[in-house]
Amino acid sequence: MTAVDATLVAHLPTFLGLSGEELAEVLREARSVRYPRNSEIFSQGEEVHSFFLLLNGHVRASKTTPTGEQVVMRYVAPGEIFGVAPAMGLKQYPATAMAVDDSVVLVWPSAAWPRLVTKFPALATNTLQAVGSRLQESFTRVVEMSTEQVEQRVAHALVRLAKRSGRQVDGGIEIDFPISRQDIAQMTGTTLHTVSRILSGWEQAGLIESARQRVVLRDPEQIFALAEQASDET
Amino acid sequence: MTAVDATLVAHLPTFLGLSGEELAEVLREARSVRYPRNSEIFSQGEEVHSFFLLLNGHVRASKTTPTGEQVVMRYVAPGEIFGVAPAMGLKQYPATAMAVDDSVVLVWPSAAWPRLVTKFPALATNTLQAVGSRLQESFTRVVEMSTEQVEQRVAHALVRLAKRSGRQVDGGIEIDFPISRQDIAQMTGTTLHTVSRILSGWEQAGLIESARQRVVLRDPEQIFALAEQASDET
């Protein structure tokens, strides 16, 4: 039940339009929780009990099919809300959230949502915009999966990860959290093997540098180009 | 600029929690417009000017890629809101909406949204839930495209269409609007040809009956079964 520092989150889009006083009131209902790497925050099918805001670290949201296959829905970056099932009127979490890195998370009990949103309608409109942009992203993904080849989709995925969670390093841009070939496969609708082959190819060509759960874009421009143009080129 | 009959829409989830008086006030800002079959309601990239509620008919929302391919994002059923780009803070429509059947639509100017939502916060939460469930649907689609074979995806698509827009006829359930093989292909991420082959097969087997832009599920149970189980079976 740590007191949460308002200055850390005041600038986030979620709290746009709230006064300092109001923000403090909203934060008073949350507690700050630390999740170590590879720990589960909530699980698909579990009764909804909370909604969350990621302060620090990285969280992966994934869905498991009845046949046991996993699909990665998104990676949550610091500052974003997630697990907003309560706001969407869901009774159970539609996906599983796991900290892929040591993470710090603000947690509100579900019951707080109706109360907060009544008192601070801006929260509803801000959340609506957040959910709206996720819907756009999801649509983008559907479009990519419908029209692009695997290599292009992997390029797109890396570009997006780099933009959202990239860290400048001397050799280029590094994806700022541990991500395996398997994860990338589950983001792009392909197999671990195919991703491995593609990344190997790119590494040969000097476009990326990679190691265990680590990817550095050495030539972001080129990857970007691969993501964009339709298939021709050498 | 027809006056809109409140009793027609009072029961819709969008207006949940509004009194009759309030609803009347909301409707006063809308006008009712008729779009003939195959006419465009708004176009991808167009400046946002309105948001909509479908009273009657059917509307297809689709996205066009830079390379000119089309992907069908959803079919809007009567009673649903669509083109809610204003609420999501978008400046341009992310997709094209076309009436696939003669349709009647309530149209609000974008400018009305902030005003209405301030006055009636329930609108924001209701819209949030609507957008949330679309997000779920979109995720479902991503999962299907990642893990299922084409035949299974087509089955899923038909089942969903039948549930949302099916009409009981003596031979089974008919999809209640004109839909081409091409449309189904664009919903499932495959080609017109493959859809045609699959539907032909099903027609041979007596599962469906089809004609130009028309599909009747003769054996919905079977199609449902195809959609569910992983690939084995005769």
Next chain:
DNA sequence: GTGGTGGGTTGCGCCAGCGCAAACTTCTGC
């Protein structure tokens, strides 16, 4: 240090479904 485990790589064969092509059928406009 040593054994084990969780990633990652790579070769090989196969097939679902795409691309191309051609023909057919049903609507629509005039």
Next chain:
DNA sequence: GCAGAAGTTTGCGCTGGCGCAACCCACCAC
């Protein structure tokens, strides 16, 4: 009633990428 457009069917050959399998490597626990 006729011409053309739009939608559908079907055959054929090819290939992207999947499934399987084997192996390698880096890290971790003890």
